[in-house]
Amino acid sequence: MTESVKILYTGKTHTSGGREGAARSDDGRLDIKLSSPGSAGAGTNPEQLFGAAWSACFIGAMKKAAAKQNIVLPEDVAVDAEVDLAMNDDGYFLRARLNVNLPGVPREAAEAVVAGAHQTCPYSKMSRGNIDVAIRIV
Template sequence: MTKIETVLFTGKAHTTASGGDSASRSHDGRLDIKLSPGIASNGAAAEHLFAAVQPHPTAEQLFAGAWSACFSAAIGLAAKERRVVLPPDLALDVEVDLGMTGGAYFLQARIDVSVPGVAREVAEAIVHAADEMCPYSKATRGNIDVVIKLI
């Protein structure tokens, strides 16, 4: 895997996952995605659907927002499997860097997860399980440098 030598741009998104008030927002306000439970094609409640509020976010911000929303849903599923009640202030900060090495463009990412009030070992197990099931994590695994940190 190639590591970025020079970061050219960083897309940042902060996702809160508290029921009907869930949202992903970029640090500069260009991305503001509200997450709401929707109805899947089979009639079951979907974990998250996007409704873009602000126009013209960058690709890195969109990717960070989408990944954080997906990862948040995976955390919810992993917690449910373990019968762990997640705190209402569960939050993720996902940063996606666009950079260059030599003449080629690459991405790298950092994911900070905050699960206040949950024992560290339990939170680590949930975050690890979420990383294993999240499609965005699977798509990037082995393709870009990703650091996941429980804060």
């Protein structure tokens, strides 16, 4: 059976030099230096980029989930992401925590919005079953 897929957008980047290199998008909007976590390098690192991308996507998913549930989100909704680069006997792996701030939203409503977002956010889907994720409403 063939699955019908509608491509909404394709992000294109070129990265060279690995963690001590640079990355640039084809449209030039992203043009950054990279450096290893904890190093004195001048750039950002993949874990920070992943956290920023996931947070932005998750906020979008929360907005959609809130609209479906007739819940009004505040303008200052925010997500603080923490992405760990870790290592054990099997090698490197990631862990993540999303700390969601929904000021003024009742706890039960916030939990419903976050649960809905975690089910639909593409980054949450990608991570599910692959990395340990904790989501907390702060």
